[in-house]
Amino acid sequence: MPSQPPASLVVDGPLPDQLAMGLVVIRYRAENLRIVPVYGPAALDVSPRIGHIHVTVDDAPWHWADGSGDPLIIQGLPPGPHKVLVQLADPTHKVIDSKTVDLVITTQGGHH
Incomplete structure (x- = not known):
């Protein structure tokens, strides 16, 4: 669909206080594309454009789609x-x- 501007991904970094608790919360949004759980070649013709994200943690050989x-929200790191x-x-x-x-997961200080 050449008449549509290119899609892009905007990602916000996690907050330090959440990282200190071992919690990773990453907010994101797509520009010029709607994030929806629709997959397959037929969905390429939908306008406005739709898509989803892939998420990979620490270069793992696998990812998940959302x-x-x-x-x-990622816990347990x-x-x-x-x-x-x-990835959009x-x-x-x-x-x-x-x-x-x-990001860096920190341990909470002050516990002795």
Whole structure:
């Protein structure tokens, strides 16, 4: 659909106080594309354009797809540096745009 502006992904980094509790909350939005859980080649003709995201944590060999549009919530990561790759994809899983969020899970201090 050449008449539509290109789709892009906007990702906000997690908040430090949430990271200190071991909780990663990543808010994101797509521009010029609606995030919905619709997949397959027939959905390529929908206007305005639709898609979903792929999420990969720490270069894992697998990812998950999400079409909710809700913030990503990741728990259970050990303390230390991590990265979360968020990819904007069309209904056939072709990646349109991507952003990487680098973060550090800290341990809560003051407990002796």
